[in-house]
Amino acid sequence: xxxxxxATAVGCSTGDGRRTIDVxxxxxxxxxxELVEEGYERDxxxxxxxxxLAGTNALVRQVNSGADAAILVAxxxxxxxxxxxxxxxxxxxxATNELTLTVPADNPAGIAGPExxxxxGVLTARCATGVPCGDATDVYLAANGFAVARSTEExxxxxVLAKVxxxxxxxxxVYRTDAAATDTVLEIPLADAPQVTVTMAQLDSSEATTELxxxxxxxxxxxxxxxxxxxxxxxxxxxxPAGDPPGDGG
Amino acid sequence: MxxxxxxxxxxxxxxxxxxxxxxxxxGSTVAVVGPxxxxxxxxxxxxxxxxxxxxxxxVVNGPVWDRPADGIRLMPEHxxxxxxxxxxxxxxxxxxxxxxxFGLRYRDRGLSRRTQRKLAREALEAxxxxxxxxxKPHQLSGGQQQRVAIARxxxxxxxxxxxxxPLSNVDAAxxxxxxxxxxxLRPPGQIQIVVTHxxxxxxxxxxxxxxDHGRVVATGSAAELGRQRKIGxxxxxxxxxx
Amino acid sequence: xxxxxxxxxxxxxxAGLGVLLFLIPVLALLGDAPWSTLFTQxxxxxxxxxxxxSVIVSLAATAxxxxxxxxxxxxxxxxxxxxxxxxxxxxxxxxxxxxxVTGVALTSAFGRRTLFGELTGIGLTSTMAGAILAAAVVAxxxxxxxxxxxxxxxxxxxxxxxxxxxxxxxxxxxxxxxPLARPGVLAGAILAWARAxxxxxxxxTFAGNTEGSTQTLxxxxxxxxxxxxxxxxxxxxxxxxxxxxxxxxxxxxDRWIPRR
Numbered sequence: 001x002x003x004x005x006x007a008t009a010v011g012c013s014t015g016d017g018r019r020t021i022d023v024x025x026x027x028x029x030x031x032x033x034e035l036v037e038e039g040y041e042r043d044x045x046x047x048x049x050x051x052x053l054a055g056t057n058a059l060v061r062q063v064n065s066g067a068d069a070a071i072l073v074a075x076x077x078x079x080x081x082x083x084x085x086x087x088x089x090x091x092x093x094x095a096t097n098e099l100t101l102t103v104p105a106d107n108p109a110g111i112a113g114p115e116x117x118x119x120x121g122v123l124t125a126r127c128a129t130g131v132p133c134g135d136a137t138d139v140y141l142a143a144n145g146f147a148v149a150r151s152t153e154e155x156x157x158x159x160v161l162a163k164v165x166x167x168x169x170x171x172x173x174v175y176r177t178d179a180a181a182t183d184t185v186l187e188i189p190l191a192d193a194p195q196v197t198v199t200m201a202q203l204d205s206s207e208a209t210t211e212l213x214x215x216x217x218x219x220x221x222x223x224x225x226x227x228x229x230x231x232x233x234x235x236x237x238x239x240x241p242a243g244d245p246p247g248d249g250g
Numbered sequence: 251m252x253x254x255x256x257x258x259x260x261x262x263x264x265x266x267x268x269x270x271x272x273x274x275x276x277g278s279t280v281a282v283v284g285p286x287x288x289x290x291x292x293x294x295x296x297x298x299x300x301x302x303x304x305x306x307x308x309v310v311n312g313p314v315w316d317r318p319a320d321g322i323r324l325m326p327e328h329x330x331x332x333x334x335x336x337x338x339x340x341x342x343x344x345x346x347x348x349x350x351x352f353g354l355r356y357r358d359r360g361l362s363r364r365t366q367r368k369l370a371r372e373a374l375e376a377x378x379x380x381x382x383x384x385x386k387p388h389q390l391s392g393g394q395q396q397r398v399a400i401a402r403x404x405x406x407x408x409x410x411x412x413x414x415x416p417l418s419n420v421d422a423a424x425x426x427x428x429x430x431x432x433x434x435l436r437p438p439g440q441i442q443i444v445v446t447h448x449x450x451x452x453x454x455x456x457x458x459x460x461x462d463h464g465r466v467v468a469t470g471s472a473a474e475l476g477r478q479r480k481i482g483x484x485x486x487x488x489x490x491x492x
Numbered sequence: 493x494x495x496x497x498x499x500x501x502x503x504x505x506x507a508g509l510g511v512l513l514f515l516i517p518v519l520a521l522l523g524d525a526p527w528s529t530l531f532t533q534x535x536x537x538x539x540x541x542x543x544x545x546s547v548i549v550s551l552a553a554t555a556x557x558x559x560x561x562x563x564x565x566x567x568x569x570x571x572x573x574x575x576x577x578x579x580x581x582x583x584x585x586x587x588x589x590x591x592x593v594t595g596v597a598l599t600s601a602f603g604r605r606t607l608f609g610e611l612t613g614i615g616l617t618s619t620m621a622g623a624i625l626a627a628a629v630v631a632x633x634x635x636x637x638x639x640x641x642x643x644x645x646x647x648x649x650x651x652x653x654x655x656x657x658x659x660x661x662x663x664x665x666x667x668x669x670x671p672l673a674r675p676g677v678l679a680g681a682i683l684a685w686a687r688a689x690x691x692x693x694x695x696x697t698f699a700g701n702t703e704g705s706t707q708t709l710x711x712x713x714x715x716x717x718x719x720x721x722x723x724x725x726x727x728x729x730x731x732x733x734x735x736x737x738x739x740x741x742x743x744x745x746d747r748w749i750p751r752r
Contacts, residue, residue: 055718057718057719057720058717058718061717061720082720108604121614123617123618125700128701128715128718128719129718129719130715130718130719130720130721130722131718131719134718150618150702151702152617152618152700152701152702152706153701153702153703153707153715154696154700154701155696155714155715155718159696163700166599166603166605167603167604167605168599168603168604168605168615168617168618168700169617169618169700295652298652298656299655299656300652300655300656325655326652326655326656327655327656327657327658327659327660329656331656332656332657333653333656335649335653337649339647339649339650339653341650341654341668341671341672342672343671343672343674352654352657352659352667353657353658353659355658355659356657356658356659356660356663357657357658402657403657406657406658412656
């Protein structure tokens with residue numbers, strides 16, 4: 001017999017009696033969240049983590065229009081300001097990531113650095129403005145005065161990576177972790193690359209969600225982040241997100 | 251060169267088969283009669299080349315039009331023929347005058363566009379429809395459409411003119427004029443094969459062929475067939491009125 | 493006669509529910525509209541650029557669909573040939589396939605890293621030609637199926653008769669078959685245009701999203717939705733598309749498609 005619970009994210013039980021927790025995470029965290037799901041469900045067999053991966057801005061929009069997310073892991077802290085409802089506890093910075101430039105493995109356009117993107121005929125893929133990686137790209141290009149000859153604007157970082165790795169574009173701005181995850185692209189590190197801060201917001205106060213939030217903030221998860229190439233959060237204590245949120249236009 | 255039409259036609263259309271022999275001289279008129287489904291229309295389609303022969307041959311004024319044994323089959327556009335179908339089948343998107351001029355464009359390539367229009371207009375006049383030249387077919391009555399279809403066929407002056415119940419939709423007052431039109435535009439030597447239900451048309455034919463179930467059941471003059479005793483429907487159709 | 497053909501009340505009630513399913517989202521969209529700034533949003537440079545791309549791409553894709561689709565429809569409707577079921581299935585694949593997959597397939601065929609791309613030097617990625625091709629591929633099946641339906645209900649007697657009047661095959665096709673198929677071609681072209689105008693998935697996957705060359709109105713809407721600052725524009729442009737497509741569909745339907 002199943003227990004009738006209030007209609008929150010942790011309220012549903014699956015057919016086999018496991019408790020479902022809805023986790024919304026930025027698509028740049030896809031690989032990371034797979035490891036999290038594996039690790040947490042192994043240690044807590046009674047829990048089923050249900051992942052919803054999309055651009056952070058899309059996730060925020062879903063939550064604002066009433067989606068029952070228990071935890072939201074944003075690609076950057078700045079986007080959590082758009083949440084209509086205040087998170088239960090102050091958002092926690094989990095890790096940092098950095099914008100980088102990638103080219104197809106054979107670098108057909110001979111790109112040596114961001115200054116080459118303005119060359120005629122060079123096609124660059126980037127995230128659209130409004131998406132965390134897109135805002136970071138805007139900040140970087142403006143701050144360094146680089147021009148882009150021709151660009152295709154993608155809805156999330158994964159599509160940018162796909163276009164670079166299939167060679168459909170000459171270069172693309174992604175996160176360092178994305179570049180590290182595949183050998184179909186070459187990374188061209190950027191000086192003064194903007195950082196984003198992966199940040200977690202807890203949206204419901206149930207014990208199960210609190211338990212999961214504690215796990216996400218644990219050293220074990222921090223090691224996973226490090227293993228995938230994320231930088232450490234400057235402050236892993238609950239409090240102010242680390243780094244300068246690049247989305248603030250500065 | 252042999253003149254006239256010699257046809258020994260075997261055609262299979264699914265369950266229906268046609269086996270008809272027909273010979274007629276230059277300039278003659280053959281009336282074809284028979285109950286519904288006897289194969290009259292199919293025979294016209296075979297002669298026109300729309301339906302292929304499966305056996306036998308069709309020879310008209312020398313050239314072989316169809317002889318499957320030798321792999322010869324002239325397509326309709328290469329036969330010196332014209333057809334007036336039972337339901338007129340005017341091209342709905344073309345004005346009446348353009349319907350009538352349609353065949354002239356291909357049958358007589360030497361004609362200028364202007365001459366084509368002039369000949370078409372004359373044929374329409376002969377059919378008493380010159381005032382409808384610029385109408386679209388759907389604006390015409392059934393009888394008028396039938397008359398345009400006749401003008402469209404006869405204006406090309408083919409050696410073989412096939413008419414499928416050409417007067418069925420035409421009222422009595424116009425029938426006479428239409429028969430005159432057909433005769434007026436008939437070039438010397440034209441063979442006409444007319445499928446008909448009416449005694450009038452049959453009685454003026456040189457030869458009447460009666461079909462049933464795809465076979466010839468009687469052939470002769472209208473008078474002869476009106477006198478015979480074997481086939482009731484044929485006698486009823488052709489016996490002289492008292 | 494018409495009174496006897498009136499569907500039973502139960503059927504009409506279900507039909508009414510069906511209409512609501514379409515009507516409610518449209519009304520809700522209108523309710524969300526930023527009415528006070530609507531025209532400022534329409535005049536945004538991104539919208540003007542995307543509108544221009546949409547007009548060119550959707551019309552060119554429709555032209556391509558007509559030129560390629562009409563012959564295909566004739567072959568499918570009026571001929572029996574080996575492999576016909578396979579050909580028909582292949583043509584209708586873009587109807588069932590997610591457009592994104594169509595985009596991936598097009599990339600494999602005409603992307604930069606293909607023989608085609610090597611030969612042309614750039615491939616069709618991020619070019620307007622690529623956007624046109626993507627829209628044409630997803631739109632053509634609608635035209636083929638519509639035209640094929642019209643052709644099947646056309647009396648073959650007209651073409652036969654034209655042949656007995658001496659018209660050779662090409663002249664018959666041009667002067668008789670094609671004009672007779674006109675209502676179907678127009679209806680198919682309108683459907684294809686509507687599909688091309690709304691095309692999103694194949695375009696963004698294959699042709700990318702480059703302002704001024706491949707960013708059509710649907711792509712602009714999707715992109716504007718990503719940014720809280722431009723969400724009003726997304727709704728405004730959606731309403732623009734709604735107005736344009738409804739106007740065109742209603743006008744053309746009455747003018748070009750004869751009622752049966």
